Amino acid sequence: MAFKVGDKHEAVVIENVVRTHIVKYAGASGDFNPLHHDDTAAKGLAGYPSVFAHGMLSMGLTGRMVTDWLGKGNLKKYGVRFTKQVWPGDTLTAKGEVTNVADAGNGKQLVTVKLVTVNQAGESVVEGEAVAEV
């Protein structure tokens, strides 16, 4: 499949975040920071309204859209900034747009995509870029 600048793809990567999603990620990553699973700690220690998702969970969810779209195993670079926290109840849509296509020199394309993942209010929670050899 040949990609060209301007190609777009988007996918709902998680609907209605619940604590179960966050706990699953905590178990898989080994990151048991109480801010992500213990409401008492999130409110009491840090003054947050509730627990919130690990930034790396949003990165992993956004990465799923990337590999489903561009193919797996060919990522050269994947970088994100976390622009807003993700809270229980949020629904996230990951959006990608091809911004550059270069010749990888081996018959493949080196495809750069701009990434934005937004919540149900349209606010970006993740912004970043991925480069894949396709």
Add this chain to the structure above:
Amino acid sequence: MTQEATQSLITDEMRATIGQESEPWTLEVDKLSVRMFARSVGHTDPVYYDEAAAKAAGYRSLPCPPGYLGTPIFNPATSDSTFGGRRGAGPGPQPSRPLTRILNGGTEIEYFDDICAGDVLTATTHTASFEERTGSIGQMLITTSKTVYKNQNGKVVAIMTGTGIRY
């Protein structure tokens, strides 16, 4: 000029740690951990779950999904009980004023080869820079770190640049 009254968060002791390479630590990638991670972020592609599908797609075994770079081997004597990584691998010397909140500002991973179940990675990390900025949440300390991951053959397979925000 109230700006002048604001004390820098970055101390000499902190500056002295820039570029200092940490002790190495070991991370394992195995089928169970790849499946757990893939499940936690909702992958449905069988290559992350079924070794036969992974091999048919050209991998040695289940490949790491984006964002997963192995699980640090947990040792109750030396590991951090909260984060699972090496104990004492935390933020290092404290800034001039205590900062209680920490956010993950961003992560970038550069990949140089496949990372699959069965791989054993060795990582070292160092602080690349400290910066301070004043934003909507007040005075912030921004720490950039670089972590290099080598596989069992000594090949650098990934470099992760992390940005931590404390305020």
